[in-house]
Amino acid sequence: MQRVCFLLKVRQGRIDEYRERHAAVWPGMLEALSAAGWHNYSLFLREDGLLVGYLETEDFAGAQAAMAATDINARWQAEMGEFFEALDGDRPDRAMKPLAEVFHLA
Template identity: 45%
Template sequence: MTTPAGQPASTERVCFELRVRPELLDEYVARHRSVPPAMLREIAASGRRNYTIFLRPDGLLVGYFETDDLAASEDYLARSPVATAWERDSARFFADLEGRPDQGLTKLRQVFQLEEQLESEGVHDD
C-alpha cells in the first residue's frame, strides 16, 4: 500500500535540527557540495531517502529524510566505518552537541502533513 504521495505506507518522515558554528558555515556548506560517493552510498544503504539539509545564515540547520525503519537506519550508520569517519570529521562543525551528529540531533515532531489530511478528509485532486 502507498500513500497519495506515492510513499510506502510505513514511511517515517524524520525532521531534525542542529546548530552549525557560525564561524564554520562556509566550510560546512563547501563540505556538502561534494559528499564522498562512499558516504552517499552508506546513507542510501541505511534506508534513508529524500535526505535534505537546509541551513539558515545564523547556523540553524534543519534536515529531513524518509525511512521505513529509523532504528535499523541508525544502527546501520552507527556500525558503518565510512559513516563513523564522516561523523567524526563533521562533529567540529556543530555547537552544543555531544557525540556524533547523526546521534545527537534534535528530532522535531510532525504536526501537519498535507497528503495525510487530504486522504483522511476524502479530498481528491481531480
C-alpha cells in the first residue's frame, strides 16, 4: 500500500467556502474516489490556507488515472480550481505532487 501526502494552497479569501464544500462532497465523487482506489483519504487545512492531503492506495498513478477518466472528477476539479493558488493553469488533481516519505512508524 502506498501512502501519499501532498500540499496545495487555498486562497486566503476562499478558506471558509472551501471548508463548506468539503463538508458536503458530492456522493458521486465519494463513490468515484473509492472505486478508483483512494483509501483513508484526508485533507487538513491550516488557517493560512496550507492544505495537506493524505491517502493510501495500491497504485497512486493508477488511482489518479482512474479518477481522471471520470466525468464527475472533471466537474469537481473545474469547480474547485478557483480555490487554489499557484496552479499555473492546471487542475488541482494534476497539481498535487507527492512528498517524499522519509519516516513511518509502523
